[in-house]
Amino acid sequence: MLNDPMVLTPISDAPQAEPEKRVRDRGATEKAILNAAKALLAEEGFQNFGINAVARKTGCDKQLIYRYYGGLNGLVDAIGADLGTWVKDRIPEDTGGMFLLTYGDLMERLSLLFLQALRDDPLMRRIVAWEVSENTEQVRRLSEARSKALANWLERMRGSLTPPKGVDAVAVNAILIAAIQHIVLSASAGGQCAGLALKTPKDWEKAETALKRIVRGVYG
Amino acid sequence: MLNDPMVLTPISDAPQAEPEKRVRDRGATEKAILNAAKALLAEEGFQNFGINAVARKTGCDKQLIYRYYGGLNGLVDAIGADLGTWVKDRIPEDTGGMFLLTYGDLMERLSLLFLQALRDDPLMRRIVAWEVSENTEQVRRLSEARSKALANWLERMRGSLTPPKGVDAVAVNAILIAAIQHIVLSASAGGQCAGLALKTPKDWEKAETALKRIVRGVYG
DNA sequence: TTTATTTGTCACTCATCGGTGAGTAACAAC
DNA sequence: GTTGTTACTCACCGATGAGTGACAAATAAA
Numbered sequence: 139m140l141n142d143p144m145v146l147t148p149i150s151d152a153p154q155a156e157p158e159k160r161v162r163d164r165g166a167t168e169k170a171i172l173n174a175a176k177a178l179l180a181e182e183g184f185q186n187f188g189i190n191a192v193a194r195k196t197g198c199d200k201q202l203i204y205r206y207y208g209g210l211n212g213l214v215d216a217i218g219a220d221l222g223t224w225v226k227d228r229i230p231e232d233t234g235g236m237f238l239l240t241y242g243d244l245m246e247r248l249s250l251l252f253l254q255a256l257r258d259d260p261l262m263r264r265i266v267a268w269e270v271s272e273n274t275e276q277v278r279r280l281s282e283a284r285s286k287a288l289a290n291w292l293e294r295m296r297g298s299l300t301p302p303k304g305v306d307a308v309a310v311n312a313i314l315i316a317a318i319q320h321i322v323l324s325a326s327a328g329g330q331c332a333g334l335a336l337k338t339p340k341d342w343e344k345a346e347t348a349l350k351r352i353v354r355g356v357y358g
Numbered sequence: 359m360l361n362d363p364m365v366l367t368p369i370s371d372a373p374q375a376e377p378e379k380r381v382r383d384r385g386a387t388e389k390a391i392l393n394a395a396k397a398l399l400a401e402e403g404f405q406n407f408g409i410n411a412v413a414r415k416t417g418c419d420k421q422l423i424y425r426y427y428g429g430l431n432g433l434v435d436a437i438g439a440d441l442g443t444w445v446k447d448r449i450p451e452d453t454g455g456m457f458l459l460t461y462g463d464l465m466e467r468l469s470l471l472f473l474q475a476l477r478d479d480p481l482m483r484r485i486v487a488w489e490v491s492e493n494t495e496q497v498r499r500l501s502e503a504r505s506k507a508l509a510n511w512l513e514r515m516r517g518s519l520t521p522p523k524g525v526d527a528v529a530v531n532a533i534l535i536a537a538i539q540h541i542v543l544s545a546s547a548g549g550q551c552a553g554l555a556l557k558t559p560k561d562w563e564k565a566e567t568a569l570k571r572i573v574r575g576v577y578g
Numbered sequence: 579t580t581t582a583t584t585t586g587t588c589a590c591t592c593a594t595c596g597g598t599g600a601g602t603a604a605c606a607a608c
Numbered sequence: 609g610t611t612g613t614t615a616c617t618c619a620c621c622g623a624t625g626a627g628t629g630a631c632a633a634a635t636a637a638a
Binding site (some may be wrong): 306 | 371403404405449486487489490491492493498501505508509512524525526528529531532533534535536537539540541543546547548551553554564565567568569571573574575576
């Protein structure tokens with residue numbers, strides 16, 4: 139008898155702006171939470187990433203995040219699981235009509251593809267920034283998923299091409315990838331990196347030219 | 359009469375571990391706050407960097423931070439002011455007994471010096487991580503101070519050497535610096551970067567060798 | 579229909595944050 | 609001493625964070 143909901147209905151008989159037929163569908167809710175989390179991370183970064191913010195963005199109660207994902211950690215894991223498909227979705231597999239005859243051809247192409255893909259994907263940028271900013275269990279798992287996907291992609295694209303003799307390709311490529319990631323992060327955060335402006339397309343052309351030159355310098 | 363402090367003294371008559379003759383000295387307190395802030399930033403990163411944390415670390419009331427520095431922004435500015443001297447303190451000016459005959463000689467040397475300096479300075483690492491993670495007024499000021507100091511150092515060390523014709527040295531150097539910064543940040547956060555382990559001295563030798571090769575590749 | 583389970587909401591605790599106003603303790607000038 | 613200034617502390621505010629237990633409502637099972 140107490141708190142009989144019927145006595146409250148007249149209160150809201152004003153024309154509701156959003157009736158929002160929220161169907162009861164766990165699957166849909168889970169997806170909504172995941173998408174909201176990814177969007178939130180992409181837009182706001184990891185600073186304001188938390189249970190409350192995700193729930194707010196999803197438009198549901200945070201309790202559901204605990205129930206369905208076991209808290210923020212589980213949710214981050216779910217994001218990580220999605221990440222495996224990132225490279226596949228984001229980076230073209232074809233060679234853009236080029237014939238990649240040498241390892242240098244390959245790495246030049248891959249560098250530019252990776253640069254572009256990262257520039258185009260705010261979520262991935264946020265994750266990379268997160269990776270270098272703290273070292274928690276959450277980040278570690280995300281990071282692992284990302285690095286694995288990236289390594290697979292590199293390996294797959296490599297085909298039968300081999301790096302020049304006497305060059306530690308793993309180390310060199312790590313540095314190249316580091317450079318690309320940091321350039322993109324810097325640009326995204328402050329529009330420049332070490333005195334090099336990175337705003338206009340022309341700026342980026344300069345950066346790409348320099349990157350190509352560097353790649354060609356090591357790999358010929 | 360109310361709240362007479364004398365009635366409370368018996369509570370803390372246990373042997374105090376730190377009597378800490380805190381003399382009343384504004385200058386010393388200001389320094390203590392600044393040092394605590396820098397230490398806190400270096401140790402914990404920017405995540406937990408705030409008024410309360412700094413005050414706790416300093417062992418004083420946060421009110422003093424407002425009074426002496428006008429809040430966290432002013433404190434960050436003070437840290438930034440210190441930063442100008444970083445390069446001078448941290449990176450040796452001499453050439454390590456080498457004769458730097460070419461621009462390639464120079465950049466190889468500078469790259470390794472910068473790498474080492476960054477590896478050795480946790481505060482600077484945190485700041486770099488901060489720079490690529492958010493874009494607030496605080497960070498922008500810190501970032502500016504750092505980048506200015508770095509540019510000055512580069513210019514000073516360059517002397518009369520000039521880059522090879524046809525190479526956009528600004529862009530190339532930006533990428534090199536980006537690579538170094540990211541490599542160090544990655545190592546610091548996760549002990550590896552893009553599949554390259556970065557823990558043991560041997561790991562770092564590999565990275566340095568690769569870096570040298572890259573520098574020589576562009577600059578000869 | 580009655581019952582049980584799933585789905586979602588609400589209301590709360592506890593901790594910590596940035597920020598502020600008012601008060602206390604030391605020291606200098608008189 | 610008394611007075612006034614400076615250095616410093618304390619106690620509180622509102623907001624927001626993570627996390628939890630209880631309850632309402634829709635749906636499925638009986």
